[in-house]
Amino acid sequence: MEFVRPDSIEAAVAALQAEGAACLAGGATLVAMMNADLVAPERLVSLRDVAALREASRRPDGTVVIGAMRRHRETAEETDLRDGQRVLREAAAQIANPPVRNMGTIGGSCAFADPAADYPPALVAADARFALAGAEGRRTVPAGDFFRDWYETALEPGELIESVILPPAPAGTVGSYTKLARVAGDFAIASVALALGMDGGACTHLAVAVGACGPVPARRRDIEAELLGGPLGNAEIGRLTDALAEAFDPVDDVRASAGYRRRVAPRMVRQAIGEAMQKLGETQ
Amino acid sequence: MTGEPVTLPVTLRVNGAERPVAAVAPWTTLLTVLRDELGLTGAKRGCNQGVCGACTVMIDGEPVRSCLSLALNCTGRDIVTVEGLAPAGALAPVQQALAEGNAVQCGFCTPGILISAHALLRRNAPLSVDEVRAGLSGNLCRCSGYKKIVEAIVRASEARP
Amino acid sequence: MKIADSFVVAAPVERTWRAIRDPQVVGACLPGCEEIEAVSPTLYRARIGVKLGPIAAKFAAEVEVLEEEPPVRVVTVTRGEEGGRASNLRSDNILTLAPADDGGTRVSYEADMTVTGRLGKFGFGVMKKKAQSLASEFAGNLEARVNEAASGG
Numbered sequence: 222m223e224f225v226r227p228d229s230i231e232a233a234v235a236a237l238q239a240e241g242a243a244c245l246a247g248g249a250t251l252v253a254m255m256n257a258d259l260v261a262p263e264r265l266v267s268l269r270d271v272a273a274l275r276e277a278s279r280r281p282d283g284t285v286v287i288g289a290m291r292r293h294r295e296t297a298e299e300t301d302l303r304d305g306q307r308v309l310r311e312a313a314a315q316i317a318n319p320p321v322r323n324m325g326t327i328g329g330s331c332a333f334a335d336p337a338a339d340y341p342p343a344l345v346a347a348d349a350r351f352a353l354a355g356a357e358g359r360r361t362v363p364a365g366d367f368f369r370d371w372y373e374t375a376l377e378p379g380e381l382i383e384s385v386i387l388p389p390a391p392a393g394t395v396g397s398y399t400k401l402a403r404v405a406g407d408f409a410i411a412s413v414a415l416a417l418g419m420d421g422g423a424c425t426h427l428a429v430a431v432g433a434c435g436p437v438p439a440r441r442r443d444i445e446a447e448l449l450g451g452p453l454g455n456a457e458i459g460r461l462t463d464a465l466a467e468a469f470d471p472v473d474d475v476r477a478s479a480g481y482r483r484r485v486a487p488r489m490v491r492q493a494i495g496e497a498m499q500k501l502g503e504t505q
Numbered sequence: 506m507t508g509e510p511v512t513l514p515v516t517l518r519v520n521g522a523e524r525p526v527a528a529v530a531p532w533t534t535l536l537t538v539l540r541d542e543l544g545l546t547g548a549k550r551g552c553n554q555g556v557c558g559a560c561t562v563m564i565d566g567e568p569v570r571s572c573l574s575l576a577l578n579c580t581g582r583d584i585v586t587v588e589g590l591a592p593a594g595a596l597a598p599v600q601q602a603l604a605e606g607n608a609v610q611c612g613f614c615t616p617g618i619l620i621s622a623h624a625l626l627r628r629n630a631p632l633s634v635d636e637v638r639a640g641l642s643g644n645l646c647r648c649s650g651y652k653k654i655v656e657a658i659v660r661a662s663e664a665r666p
Numbered sequence: 667m668k669i670a671d672s673f674v675v676a677a678p679v680e681r682t683w684r685a686i687r688d689p690q691v692v693g694a695c696l697p698g699c700e701e702i703e704a705v706s707p708t709l710y711r712a713r714i715g716v717k718l719g720p721i722a723a724k725f726a727a728e729v730e731v732l733e734e735e736p737p738v739r740v741v742t743v744t745r746g747e748e749g750g751r752a753s754n755l756r757s758d759n760i761l762t763l764a765p766a767d768d769g770g771t772r773v774s775y776e777a778d779m780t781v782t783g784r785l786g787k788f789g790f791g792v793m794k795k796k797a798q799s800l801a802s803e804f805a806g807n808l809e810a811r812v813n814e815a816a817s818g819g
């Protein structure tokens with residue numbers, strides 16, 4: 222096993238081209254797996270010294286770019302994330318506990334793509350894109366296409382996540398992240414990432430992604446689009462939760478049974494929408 | 506294909522002192538170096554998975570897991586272990602508070618708790634029970650003496666100037 | 667961990683049975699199977715690689731036929747060992763074939779699997795999903811193979 226610490230994205234990508242090379246970000250997952258003898262990369266490419274990956278910025282149009290090495294604690298406090306984008310702040314704040322939030326990064330969490338992780342649903346609901354860099358150059362992939370399957374992403378071998386790009390959220394929208402876990406800081410049993418806008422009883426913006434209920438976050442853009450412009454009452458929310466349930470494929474694990482997840486997730490969606498409407502001063 | 510492990514010499518800054526270590530393998534964690542190479546056995550290996558918090562140390566002023574930090578990634582950083590909270594032989598206020606509050610049972614979790622508590626107390630304001638509980642949420646106590654631990658830290662925060 | 671499912675192949679039972687009892691066909695259909703050899707008509711050795719995110723494992727596996735009732739039922743046990751890395755896999759499998767409505771064959775399988783050692787630390791929930799998806803990939807491959815053989819005469 223080899224250890225390298227490049228100081229630029231280009232050098233990191235070059236170092237990643239070797240067979241068996243892996244990025245080391247916060248280490249909160251990778252080192253835990255090495256300690257458990259689950260993985261033994263032949264070359265560790267530490268991203269610690271790549272300054273460009275540690276930055277976050279807001280463009281004049283409201284787009285927010287978060288470097289892959291931004292840690293959960295930093296993202297939880299990111300004041301550049303506004304309106305509906307706040308879904309990401311709320312998700313970051315609910316990951317694990319303070320020491321792990323001081324280590325873990327958004328790039329590492331998304332690259333690992335744990336189906337119960339908190340960022341994937343938040344990024345899918347925020348319509349974020351991933352900026353990837355590889356030997357062939359750079360490309361961006363929408364979050365909805367980035368997460369592919371259980372622990373599988375669109376990352377090609379030798380490619381790394383450079384940043385996550387959140388488009389501006391319409392002014393006046395709210396973003397929220399609701400997580401159900403056995404204890405605070407555990408991985409989710411189920412989670413709901415939401416961005417919502419209402420105007421005089423009519424829905425102007427709606428994005429709902431459910432986490433921990435399948436290999437990738439569940440989202441039904443088709444139904445969301447149909448609900449735009451109308452009220453969000455019981456019937457409308459029911460249509461959305463029914464459609465979302467079709468996209469669920471939950472596991473039975475130590476946290477909860479698949480059946481429990483199927484039962485609880487639609488109620489969480491309903492509750493999250495209700496609370497967001499209250500924040501917006503709207504009645505259901 | 507493992508091949509020859511490439512070990513490297515490193516120097517870590519621990520509790521204010523430069524500490525050279527002759528050969529560190531890439532997979533060696535900071536916890537292992539602290540305990541096995543530097544004789545600093547305050548940080549404990551509970552789970553080696555980031556879950557229990559017994560190995561918590563401060564890096565650049567922030568509590569992190571030393572069992573999940575690779576030693577080769579820690580050069581150029583300021584590492585503080587429980588041994589560095591107070592000069593040899595003395596107790597830091599937070600250590601004093603835990604001792605006086607009978608907040609230690611077997612003591613296995615204590616070094617990690619002290620590091621997390623130390624970071625909380627740096628805010629220099631009285632802490633509520635909820636704030637302390639949130640700040641310690643990454644530190645498990647198998648003896649389950651949380652109540653006294655939390656009370657002692659709240660008291661320490663109130664006693665500060 | 668138990669998995670069970672069934673699928674339909676558009677070929678009669680006899681032909682499906684021949685495919686399923688041909689190690690070369692099974693080896694070619696099994697995702698991650700790198701080589702397979704018949705030690706005897708009832709014992710096969712195979713090298714199988716599986717991947718779950720960043721975790722990759724290579725098993726040296728043995729498949730032993732314990733009972734068979736041509737052309738409708740075969741009971742096998744698979745034992746796999748991960749070279750030197752202390753993970754073991756065992757799977758007790760029952761495969762049954764029955765004529766389906768449209769002249770095809772319904773293939774049903776049941777497997778009871780245990781994984782011990784380093785990979786056993788990984789959650790069973792997702793492992794089960796992985797096993798199911800490998801099984802359905804196998805089913806798809808087998809179906810394509812059998813149909814190909816049928817149209818090729």
Ligand SMILES: Cc1cc2nc3c(=O)[nH]c(=O)nc-3n(C[C@H](O)[C@H](O)[C@H](O)COP(=O)(O)OP(=O)(O)OC[C@H]3O[C@@H](n4cnc5c(N)ncnc54)[C@H](O)[C@@H]3O)c2cc1C
Pocket residue numbers: 243244245246247248249250251252253268289290315316317318321324325326327328329330331332333337338339340376380381382383406407408409554555556720
């Ligand atoms: C006790 C504990 C509790 C946790 N609880 C939660 C929780 O409640 N919710 C949650 O979401 N997560 C949780 N986590 C996971 C945590 O968020 C991790 O920080 C995160 O999954 C991995 O981030 P990392 O920066 O530490 O990545 P690493 O561990 O360094 O890397 C993880 C993987 O990503 C790859 N990688 C890293 N960076 C990049 C990059 N830029 N480009 C491409 N590949 C890359 C690595 O090669 C590796 O395969 C928990 C972890 C622990 C230890």
Ligand code: FES
Pocket residue numbers: 549550551552553554555556557558559560561570571572573
């Ligand atoms: S030993 Fe590091 S958290 Fe348990």
Ligand code: FES
Pocket residue numbers: 609610611612613614615645646647648649650
């Ligand atoms: S005092 Fe024993 S583990 Fe906390």
